[in-house]
Amino acid sequence: MEHHIAQKLESIESLARLMDSRFKIPGTSLGLGIDTLIGIIPGIGDTVSLGVAAYIVHQSAKLGVSKPKLIRMSLNIFIDWLIGLIPLIGDLFDWGWKANNKNAAILREHLEGQDARPITEKTHL
Template sequence: MEPGTPAEGTRPEFGRPRAMGIEVPIGTDPVSIRRRIEAMEQLLENSFVIPGVNYRVGLDSIMGLVPVIGDFVSAAMGMYIVWEARNLGMPKWKLWRMTGNVALDTAVGAVPLVGDALDFVFRSNTRNLRIVKRHLDKHHPAARTIEG
């Protein structure tokens, strides 16, 4: 094996990148879109554990600690979930509700100190994932996954 090449079985297949140990498919089918949304939610809301208290946080909470720029970057990443939901053909009222969740999270997170504390509790991306899962379970039952 040449230096710098990954060990066998660790290299992702072409078109199947990995993010935080989650396979991220590139297709436009409902299952692929669901997995991408789940990966983004995992990254934004549950990627790290605070030692000692065993509380999970993500990039959304961490970026929110950076004044102004962090809130807008996390809002843009949250809007990616809304964009993917739009690709599923979800009704506009659900998309507006999801956008409202991101906007509320951004507005509250912009308030110094108090907003940062509330950002650890109000998880707009988890709420939006829940909306997408309900829609998929109802309209695309083949995209349903078993959660353990």
């Protein structure tokens, strides 16, 4: 895999972690991200998060992810956004769903499928 593609993947994975799982709840292994925190703001928070998630899908399309996988990624963020609009229940769902991490994993799977070698900069989602 070309170095610039590996760097782009790392950047997208870092953004996904920031949005979904960057911060650990003290005393637990549970993580939450900015998406969960801003999702507390009804309507606005989930819509802002939708823009970041759409950026990840857009970048994945530019990196050659297939249409079926892009549809799966889009469905992940649509479900996240739609259920996230429901006060409290949506916030709890959003915390567990982690659509950005799922979509970054789909991108990694796609890129590793194009190259027989695993990407050495692999990170944990």
